[in-house]
Amino acid sequence: MKNLLKERACRAIDESRALLYETVRDIAAAPELGYKEFRTSRYMRQRLEALGLPCRDGLARTGLRADAKGRSSRRTVAVIGELDAVVSPAHPDADEATGAAHACGHHVQLANLLGAAVGLVQSGVIAELDGDIAFFAVPAEEFAEMEFRRRLREEGEVCYLSGKQELIRLGAFDDVDMAMMVHSHSATPERRLFLGGGSMGFTAKQIRFEGREAHAGGAPHEGVNALNAAMAALMCIHANRETFRDEDGIRVHPIITKGGDLVNVVPADVRMETYVRARNMAALQGACGTVDRSILGAAYAIGAKAFIDNLPGQLPLRQDAALTALFRENARAFFREEEIRTGVDLVGSTDMGDLSQLIPCLHPTIGGFAGNAHSRDFRVADWETAVLLPAKMMAMTVIDLLCDGAAEAERVCAEFAPAMTKAEYCAFLDSQFGPWPVAGPDDDDAAGCPAPAAGTVRQADRHG
16 A cells, blocks of 8 residues: 555656756745745745645744645654755856855755655645645755844844744644655765764854954054954864864864954954854863853953854754664665665754754755855756655655554654753753853953853953
């Protein structure tokens, strides 16, 4: 029975090949950045409503959910695609005004989502399943345009900076038992599938070094050079890299975004940004403390002030082993064994990691894409591999989960242990925000510059 349903679903996807390829091209032609994907969301709504699916839009500003009901509703599986583009102004399909381009493959994810919906709904397979399917087009996965997102937060339009984080808070996933999506694997034009890999979690830091301006030629001794404090902080961070364990995968990559105001004025206002990444939460918390200590200690040494604004990034990805095993079995219909690799981690981060702390999640990556992610040369190279196969494999896996009384879905849920509850998750994210500047310690209290707890805001002040 299951095999017949899978054949029907895959046949429907093949018959919709032209529609799915057109979807990829249409979305690529009008890229939008996170929490601004209004056109893309409308487009997806039209496509999903054409399948007879009722849609709810405006979720976390631009998110969209379309629900397909099975013959019974024992479990609900979410199939996810991401709406947003990245900033890649040199990409040939980039928006001239914003620099946005689909240089990460999210436009293909949306076609994957639509293909899975075609395979499960248009084919009539949904009527044979003992569970429901939520087709989710989600906003703002890329961690970009932070000032815009902070403004949305200040104005009360969103609370969290990534789309899935906000959807979790709003309860959009409260009735979802498990979720899946497929992401592009860059610089892999050939047919390849990567299963079971993790990703790094991260915290974003925005740092302001405050010194004292003075004439750089005539009276530099009267100033406090905030740029020197920032440079010293970079060196202190570098000096700590040998303390990071290889297995934790810690990465710290700061940039100076403002080095001063005028070349003949001692810099008094210097800005730096960085991510602190790690494969697990304990390592991330520890690395954040090390970076904060480096920044505060450097400011103390120069006599400057340092203000650290921590923004919660995204959590490490936990791939569910049971979902991965089901997906692998279905992948064998399209991939030779040597074309399937296990345990290759994502090079970056994803807010699917946040969702994976709460419910079983599947997030394989797939080849068929040439060029590097987020770069001008990123493109679809093998349309069947990139567009059709993910739709087929997700549809087939949903059938496995929801056939026969949703027995497989019940097993996946029974074997899953969440890392935290929704309430604990929201409390954790809330604890990571901190307004800046805030009052710092007195000169005497700053001695030794103890590392603040992750998520807090501290300042070192030595020039009064």
